[in-house]
Amino acid sequence: MTAIAKEKFKPYFDEIYRRADRVTEITIGGYFLFGLFLAFFYDTWLVGLGVGSLSLILYFGVKLLLRGKYAHHYVGSLVVAIFMAQFIYQMHGLFEMHFTAFVAVIVLMAYQNYKVFIPATIFIVMHHGIFAYIQYLGFVNNEETYQSVYFTQLDYMDLQTFLFHVGLVAVAVVIAASYSIYTRNRSKFLIQKMIESEEQADITKTNILFAKEIANSNYDKEFDLNEEDPLSSALMDMRESLKKSSIREEQERFTNKGLAELSNIIRDNGSNLKDLTYEVIEFLVKYMKLNQGGFFIVKEEGDDTFLELEGCYAYDRRKKINKKIQPGEGLVGQSYQEKDSIYLTEVPENYINIKSGLGDANPRSIIITPVKRDEYIEGIMELASFRVLKEYERDFLEKAGESIAVALNTAKVNQKTTELYQQSQQQTEEMRAQEEEMRQNMEELSATQEEMQRTQKDYEKMLADAQNENEELRKQLASKL
Incomplete structure (x- = not known):
């Protein structure tokens, strides 16, 4: 024994x-x-x-x-x-x-x-x-x-x-x-x-308590289960399966809710590019419980293409920092050039500082995500956090980038349309002013012509009168002779 x-x-x-x-x-x-x-x-x-x-x-x-x-x-x-x-x-x-x-x-x-x-x-x-x-x-x-x-x-x-x-x-x-x-x-x-x-009674009792915790969606509480007991093994497998399902549902809920709220922001601010970038980056920082973020928009001036920081959010307040980045310059330019996300968990010293109530500190992780549609980059989002991002959060940013890219393109088109409309309105006003000036000039010219016509008639009458007088004088002189 x-x-x-x-x-x-x-x-x-x-x-x-x-x-x-x-x-x-x-x-x-x-x-x-x-x-x-x-x-x-x-x-x-x-x-x-x-x-x-x-x-x-x-x-x-x-x-x-x-x-x-x-x-x-x-x-x-x-x-x-x-x-x-x-x-x-x-x-x-x-x-x-x-x-x-x-x-x-x-x-x-x-x-x-x-x-x-x-x-x-x-x-x-x-x-x-x-x-x-x-x-x-x-x-x-x-x-x-x-x-x-x-x-x-x-x-x-x-x-x-x-x-x-x-x-x-x-x-x-x-x-x-x-x-x-x-x-x-x-x-x-x-x-x-x-x-x-x-022992089986104890195992059964433990299994019952374990099953109750599973029923209450408490998947993290540890129990000393007997792995040789078939029911215990089945319960552990069921817990792992339910835990994975719960995590997957929670992640899907996080993604779906975030995309839905992002759609509302896009709908409310889609007509204004500046407001859209501010609202989007503010929402992402708050929703994902990050610390700060920046939104770079792709802009073109002639043959020059660059990234300009349009919206920045940090420590629960807006910032506006003038910053232009060329393609390939830094991590943001590299992400634009490679058309792919960059995720860092070992952030270089002094790469970026996060301001908080405790002062400045280096972030724990940095993620740079292109905002693209059909492989065309509309902008770049750069987000920093004191914690390491989970995979489903990074996937959410990728999906959010697709929706934002469409909104940015629409906002750019709307902004361009607005600018063209304003130019058209300005040109129309200028043409109207010119037409008014021409009308006034025509009226003045018409008045001048009428005045000239009256003057001409007076001259003709005076000339006719003079001729008549001359004819009378001539006749009088002829009769005296």
């Missing part, structure tokens, strides 16, 4: 031993009283009191001094055999007293331990052998010659009689020891079943 098995069986066998001790102690006590009873008839008070008391002292003394040990079991075996010898002596060798040895053998069976028969058997064999030999040497039960052995009432015990005595004891001991071995093995089997039943 292994040490672990012995430790498990010990409480149960201790209870068996306690019951066996009570039987043995009752037997020893009864034998002591029986010895005193015999002393009345055979006047053997010295033997009855002396040997009986010493036997009780020996048994209970060993039990008291070696508390928690099993030595008193073997002492008890020896004591019941001593009482047998005491009774034989008190009754002057009465053969019937040998039955007390058989009673003792029956009593010792309660220990379910064949080893407890050894002290009694050895004592009985030695007692019979020694006293038979003494009697063989000539000592007889003769009170007159003071040669009183009181071993047997026979004058002589031959070898055959001795062997019968010893043989019967041996047979009784073998039968009792065999039955003790059987009962001990049977007890072990039953105890093992009880232990297994109790």
Whole structure:
């Protein structure tokens, strides 16, 4: 039996031993009283009191001094055999007293331990052998010659009689020891079943508590489950499956909720590029519990393409920093050129500082994500945090970038349309002003023409009048001549 098995069986066998001790102690006590009873008839008070008391002292003394040990079991075996010898002596060798040895053998069976028969058997064999030999040497039960052995009432015990005595004891001991071995093995089997039943009950109780925690969506509480139990293994597998599903649902909920709120921001600010970049970067920093972020917009001036920081959010306030980055310049320019995200968990010193109520500090992680649609980059988002981003958060930024890219393109188109419309309006106003000026000029020209026409008519009339006068003068001169 292994040490672990012995430790498990010990409480149960201790209870068996306690019951066996009570039987043995009752037997020893009864034998002591029986010895005193015999002393009345055979006047053997010295033997009855002396040997009986010493036997009780020996048994209970060993039990008291070696508390928690099993030595008193073997002492008890020896004591019941001593009482047998005491009774034989008190009754002057009465053969019937040998039955007390058989009673003792029956009593010792309660220990379910064949080893407890050894002290009694050895004592009985030695007692019979020694006293038979003494009697063989000539000592007889003769009170007159003071040669009183009181071993047997026979004058002589031959070898055959001795062997019968010893043989019967041996047979009784073998039968009792065999039955003790059987009962001990049977007890072990039953105890093992009880232990297994109790362990299974504990496992079942633990499984029930574990299942309740799973039902309450508490997947992180640890339990000391028995991995060899099929139900426990199934519950652990179920917990892991539910935990993964819960994490996946939580991540999907995080992504879907973020994209929905981002869509609302895009819808409310899609017409204004500046407001859109501010609102988007502010939302991402707050929603993802980051520390600060910047939004770079791709701009073109003639043949020159560059990234300009349009929106920046940090420490719960807006910032506007004039900053232009060329493609390939720094990590932002590199992300634009490679059209791919860059994620850093080992941020170079003085790359960027995060301002907080505790002062300036380097971030724990940096993520730079292109805002692109159909491989066309509309902008770059740069976000910094004191913590390491999880994979689903980085995936969320990738998906958010696609929605933002469409919104940016729309905002750019709207802004360009607005600029063209404003230019058209300005040109229309200028044309209207020019037309008004031309109309005024035409009116002035028309007035001038009318004035000239009136003047011309006056001149023509004056000329006609002058001609008429001249004709009259001419006629008058002609008539005088």
